[in-house]
Amino acid sequence: MDLPEEIRNALARNAAQLMPITVDWSSHVICALTVEEVAKELKRDTHFADYVINTRRRYRLSWQDGKYFSCYEEEPRESKYQSDVAMSSVHQSSFDGERFFGSSVDGSEKPRRVIRDTLAVRAARNVEARYGNGHYFEEVGFIMPSRVIDLQQHAPVRSKVLQALEDGGELIHVDEVEFQGRKLVRLRIISDNPVRRRAEKVDLEKARIELNHTAESEESKDGIIEGIKFQRQLPEKCVDEFYLDPQWNYAMRRSEWKYEQIEGARIVDCEDFQSVVGRPFHLPTKCIESGGSWTTVHEVTQISVDPLPEERFSLKDICSTPGTVIHENSGDRDRKTYVVEPDGTLRELRDGEQP
Secondary structure, three states: OOOOHHHHHHHHHHHHOOOOEEEEEEEEEEEOOOHHHHHHHHOOOHHHHHHHHHOOEEEEEEEEOOEEEEEEEEOOOOOOOOOOOOOOEEEEEEEOOOEEEEEEEEOOOOOOEEEEEEHHHHHHHOOOOEOOOOHHHHHOOEEOOOEHHHHHOOOOOEEHHHHHHHOOOEEEEEEEEEEOOEEEEEEEEEEEOHHHHHHHHOOHHHHHHHHOOOOOOHHHHHHHHHHHHHHOOOOOEEEEEEEEEHHHOOEEEEEEEEOOOOOOEEEEEEEEEEEOOOOOOEEEEEEEEEOOOEEEEEEEEEEEOOOOOHHHHHOHHHHOOOOOEEEEEEEOOEEEEEEEOOOOOEEEOOOOOOO
């Protein structure tokens, strides 16, 4: 079955007109289970389960001309399930067209540290690795060029629907449905199951070795490996249903991801749409992701289409702050460490030298 041309063109236009854009949002989890029950379901320890369901998170993501800036913050919280002192955690990352930057700070930790890598270094590690948290955009129907290979190839923003078809998905049904008092177009696409496909690519022996170098408990390590084995047994095919609103240029109002052979679905409802100033489409300011034992709520606080200054994409404010330590990787044998001096210049640190 072919996708109607009107829908195809609208989805392509929406994706093409998304950049530049900045979205700020927060996320929290609603769960009726106890931490112990969640840990048992995830096959992980209570520390991890508590972190998953009780941490409130804030995000900012900007995309512009193949560059991105991402900020992720975790609010401090006291918990009987963790021994760490409660403090805020802020992670920033970016790509300026040539280099990746990453900085993480817990509380008032000093000195601040920045990792700076070239595109070639990241590509040599893993061209499929993703950067920038594009979760909100994917929930509302867009796939951002967040993989290393996308940034290498200057890939554009893509429609989630069109990408599913381009990747070999088969459109098997199109109809009109009534949803929350509006007439929507529902698309049904059957595809290879990406969860199973990713799990099948994992080298379990190598994964176990890598886990042994982490702070994960033995219980969590076993749970991670068992989880991968379970994913390998999932159905080979999955079904996506997309509910698009013709009145809002086919904006996504709901999406469902499920298996034909298994009951239940992962559902995302998009609500409280607002028109994007200067753009001919609408974006939701609330996304509710449900399915399984808990619900995740994403609430947008700001949408802006104003271009960002170029220095934002190189974390210039951090990289020019006196005392900041910068670890620069230009290749396997070209790794240097610098400290930002009081006058803003960089001083290279020799082996073993402290900043």
